[in-house]
Amino acid sequence: MSNKLRALKAEMPAANPIIIDDEKCIACNKCVEICQVDLFVPGAEKGESPLVLYPGECWYCGNCVVVCPVEGAITLRHPLMNQARWVAKSDLLKKNK
Amino acid sequence: MNENSWPYPLEYDKEETISCEVLVLGGGIAGCMAAIAAARDGKEVVLVEKGATKMSGAGGSGCDHWESAATNPCSKVTPEELTQSMMDDNDGYNNGISHYIECREGWDCMLDIEKMGGKIRDTGDEFKGAEFRDDDSKLMFAYDYENRFTLRIWGSTFKPAMYKELKRLGVKIYDRIMVTSLLTAKNGDEIQCIGATGMHTRTGKFFVFKSKSSIMCMSRPARIWLFSAELPGLAEFRPTQCIGDGHAMGWRAGAEFTMMEKSVGAEFSAAGRSYPPYGAGNNHNTWYAASMIDATGKEIPYADRDGNILKTVSERFKPAKGQKYFMKGGNIDDANYEIDGPETLSLDKFEHGTYKIPLYADLSTLPEAERKVIWGMMIGEEGKTKVPIYQNYTRAGFDPEKHVLQCYGTGWRSGQFLPQERQLFGLPGGFMNDWQLQSNIKGLFVAGDALYASNCYGHAAATGYYAGRHAAKYAADAEMKEPSISQIENEKKRIFAPLKNNPAKSIGWKELNMGIAKTMQNYCGDVKHDELLDIGLTVLKEYEEDILSQTFAYNPHELTRLLEVFDILTNAQIILLASKARKNNSKSLCFTKAGSADEKTSEKKLIILKNEEGEIKQRELPVDFFGDLQENYEKHNTDYLKTNSHVE
Ligand SMILES: Cc1cc2nc3c(=O)[nH]c(=O)nc-3n(C[C@H](O)[C@H](O)[C@H](O)COP(=O)(O)OP(=O)(O)OC[C@H]3O[C@@H](n4cnc5c(N)ncnc54)[C@H](O)[C@@H]3O)c2cc1C
Ligand code: SF4
């Protein structure tokens, strides 16, 4: 897509829950068929990766990742505001000695 | 892809009619088990599911503990005791019938699911010798290790196994079809359910399903108060498409509902205020009994129900002195004294400066088996944890032996909500049922979370199987009826009307859902006022009469989402009406009405509402209307008791 067309069309969604790696995806559409929310559509041409049409509707169940036959072709990512923090316990203890 | 073209054929003008003996509406846990039971009875079964049956529904991605399996070989409690505890814990406001079925038949279901290919035992001996494991049967337990009625299970294997069994039994599965209405016929004063209508969520094709009996398995309402237009999929705990269509179409058809005035302050939602379920620090449910530490690394002790500090981790899984058994660790929902389990000391201590915030869940100091069963087995098998929590956190470097996970709320809340943000959670209202799990509409059976005061996977499976049996029996004597043409034509008109509008001027599903949610926050918040409830009803009536006709959807997918919000509107109206009908405050219903007195024990009753062609009818029943549980169960299930198992 040209940058000009991009500039006209796009609005970044509040989250990008599903990231498909076009290099790895074999366009089997297993993710499309398992998603209960039905947020994907298959690629328009044979061999094209699915399209995440309704990212906001994702329930973050991970079923699409579970059924994908290719390791790493599809990734699920929580939005930033939903990413929990963890710390090394040793750091807590050190800080409070 | 050509950005202007919809990838599926558009078939709004096409129609297909399908006949069967037993029609199952919704293919989640209850729906799958219902279809399996009816098919094993030799009936021709059709199952209609909005998503993809193989992994749809709240339990489709997993489930890590199965509650109340009172008849498992290691259990030391009886179904009667356990159901009574559940009733008492809610001052009677609980579904005695359905929970007795859960306690009585849950274990049969589990064995059945195991035969289908689900994993219910530690067959790999990963946890051999652990305190929570019975080394003979290889079953693993949660919470009360002495009484052993809640099992840890590998729930992500269950749904695919059920799906295989459905196929094997020849159940006809129709995925990607949203059921939109019930087809009914009148027989004197009686209403009968004779099928349903549906719409394909990708093509818009219209479906008519004709049946002798039907089973409602579409879970419960959601997004009544909580909504996020940016992240609607995170607005509630249950799956995006599970918003209680079944309740709305049941109401329109004249079904009875009870306890619909019950809602709780939001606790499990992920949009904005909270974090992914089971993905932030806590010590409940999946995470029971993780150690909790404060910001300095100091451990917050566990205490029993009498406040005695527990010294060992092992004691967190034992009943208190003089206590027969406990249901769950901690006062998640303010458990009553009888069944209250161990919990970390209450937080008022830390408000006085004893502990520093934030708190963290700490698995590092637990015995190895306890740590591994939480992080790796439970987190992994619980719904929505395998990929987003277990795999993603591990990949990002989380190590339960080293790291502690931050808490963002108290109890199992992972966020703080406003008082007007409410949810149907923790045994909310729903369809009223009899001992067959039949509704007042003849031939319409109900199972799972659609029932009033229902909860949990084991409950959904057991009531599903039970309703399937009874619906099959009903179908054996019922006649097939032709639905009325006008009912079908009116339904088509209703669901396809939004397509004709002009998008430039119209209202979309998100705007409508947001409007409803705000209305409910304004007029049906934590404290109910009759005057406000009336305004709420007026506003929603205006939506119904003026706004619905101005809505628009671009394609069948959006139309599905829009029709869902139409149903949310109906459900919100039921809740307002039920809130008006209850006059007194009731702690167990989490119900407070301004200027009202607390209900007295003698006033405890179920208020049951239905819509009779636009007129609201109300009746009342004592909360324990179902009589002696064991006696009535046995009276209504003589056939099942003869074989006492799920046989093919
Ligand atoms: C993340 C998570 C974790 C959980 N963990 C546990 C646990 O560990 N232990 C436990 O006991 N319980 C657990 N539960 C609860 C348990 O999963 C539910 O109680 C159970 O799945 C309810 O079963 P059900 O069949 O009533 O509903 P569901 O399984 O949700 O199924 C409802 C089905 O109806 C379909 N449907 C809805 N509307 C329509 C329509 N209009 N037309 C057609 N189909 C429709 C849906 O797509 C869905 O497939 C958990 C729930 C969640 C969300
Ligand atoms: S995580 Fe679940 S809801 Fe989201 S796209 Fe994947 S399958 Fe669909």
Ligand code: SF4
């Ligand atoms: S399942 Fe995996 S490989 Fe198949 S289409 Fe989806 S992302 Fe591509």
